[in-house]
Amino acid sequence: MTTTERPLDPASPSIAGLLDAARSIQPDTVAIRRRIHRQPEVGLDLPKTQAVILEELAKLGLEGRTGAALSSVVAVIEGGRPGPTVLLRGDMDALPLHEDTGLDFSSEIDGAMHACGHDTHVAMLLGAARLLQERRAELPGKVLLMFQPGEEGLGGAKTMIEEGLLEAAGPTPPTGALAVHIGTRYPTGEVHLRPGPEMAATDVIRIWVRGRGGHASAPHLALDPIAVAAEIVLALQAMVTRRIDVFDPAVVTIAQITAGTTNNIIPETVFLFGTIRTVSEESRAEVRAGVKRVAEGIAAAHGATAEVDLEPGYPVTINDPAFTAFVMDTARSLIGDEQVVELKAPIMGAEDFSYVLQRVPGAMAFVGARPAGQDPATAPENHSNLVVFDEPAMAVGVALYAAVAIRHLTGS
Ligand SMILES: [Zn+2]
Numbered sequence: 001m002t003t004t005e006r007p008l009d010p011a012s013p014s015i016a017g018l019l020d021a022a023r024s025i026q027p028d029t030v031a032i033r034r035r036i037h038r039q040p041e042v043g044l045d046l047p048k049t050q051a052v053i054l055e056e057l058a059k060l061g062l063e064g065r066t067g068a069a070l071s072s073v074v075a076v077i078e079g080g081r082p083g084p085t086v087l088l089r090g091d092m093d094a095l096p097l098h099e100d101t102g103l104d105f106s107s108e109i110d111g112a113m114h115a116c117g118h119d120t121h122v123a124m125l126l127g128a129a130r131l132l133q134e135r136r137a138e139l140p141g142k143v144l145l146m147f148q149p150g151e152e153g154l155g156g157a158k159t160m161i162e163e164g165l166l167e168a169a170g171p172t173p174p175t176g177a178l179a180v181h182i183g184t185r186y187p188t189g190e191v192h193l194r195p196g197p198e199m200a201a202t203d204v205i206r207i208w209v210r211g212r213g214g215h216a217s218a219p220h221l222a223l224d225p226i227a228v229a230a231e232i233v234l235a236l237q238a239m240v241t242r243r244i245d246v247f248d249p250a251v252v253t254i255a256q257i258t259a260g261t262t263n264n265i266i267p268e269t270v271f272l273f274g275t276i277r278t279v280s281e282e283s284r285a286e287v288r289a290g291v292k293r294v295a296e297g298i299a300a301a302h303g304a305t306a307e308v309d310l311e312p313g314y315p316v317t318i319n320d321p322a323f324t325a326f327v328m329d330t331a332r333s334l335i336g337d338e339q340v341v342e343l344k345a346p347i348m349g350a351e352d353f354s355y356v357l358q359r360v361p362g363a364m365a366f367v368g369a370r371p372a373g374q375d376p377a378t379a380p381e382n383h384s385n386l387v388v389f390d391e392p393a394m395a396v397g398v399a400l401y402a403a404v405a406i407r408h409l410t411g412s
Helices: 018-024 026-038 047-059 118-134 156-162 225-243 281-301 321-335 353-357 393-410
Strands: 073-078 081-091 140-148 176-187 191-193 196-199 201-210 250-259 269-278 305-312 317-319 340-342 362-370
Touching (some): 018 118, 018 393, 047 118, 047 140, 081 118, 081 156, 118 393, 156 353, 176 321, 201 225, 201 281, 225 269, 281 305, 317 321, 317 353, 321 340, 321 393
Parallel strands (some): 081 140, 081 176, 191 340
16 A cells, blocks of 8 residues: 555656665664764763764765754755655664673763664664665655654653654655664564554653651551552552453553651651553543542542642554555565564553654554574563664664655655
């Protein structure tokens, strides 16, 4: 299928040979990736990573436009003929943890590591930009390159949209969007995605349970918030299983409990810190209401109070079904049917590409990069201090970005 309804122009570039082309530039892709990997930057302000991107774009004759509130880069590949716009996104930020892989290009920054593979995303998107720029004369339309900081919890994509990302290639917004995410959950070179909800929405839970402090030997004279908080933690699990449709999954985890100072004092307050993950706005609203109701109700039943704060995180990442079928079809023609897998269920992690997908029909595709010989059950995952991404997978990502862009623009 195609997402554009224009007749196929025989002069348009084809995707045949793109994987070979991606493999032929692999040494450069690897060099860019390792350069960024050595100097990871966390958050929204990533000046060194931004400089690498601007430098590499300049080599291609492309001018990168930088963000105001964050160190993003936007560039536009202008096809030689008129046509639609397609958006390709690579996120840029690292994570705040120490790298323990022992790789000879390990992080040189203490306490920062590209443990989610966003260094590979930048390198893959630059590789795709090179292949597309080489073919631009025959390309009908534009390719909007989105290099994004602050994916890890800071919503960099949302800020880039606010700063005009979707109008950067002209008044007509993109008609398709692709993000690629590398991961060790799948063998090297496989492509995994699904139509509809692919990743979860997040909400941060903060609950303060307040009682009355006192002597641990005389709880009847105090009002013990720890017993109340314990009841809340368990009741939240019962709420999820009894109140939420099992076919519309939700996760509630209280991941941190803070209270007390020693063994003979009943404290005044317990702090509960956790997360909600849902894959539909319906169950998200139900769970949010349920957490508040259960916490406040149980506290009230014991004469205590619960103050509940639910901070909204990223929305559900929803792949457009038609665009997803198109990406899967494109991936099959690049790497073969067996290498392309439709995910059976959403992944309960979250992604701020969801903000782009709220505005543009598109998809996020996972590219497997688990090194051969690693046991799937124990291979270090994304966000691990030991995770190693198998670099040959990057050629698949480069080819997929470029092929999806070409096919979307040419309607082939
Ligand atoms: Zn990531």
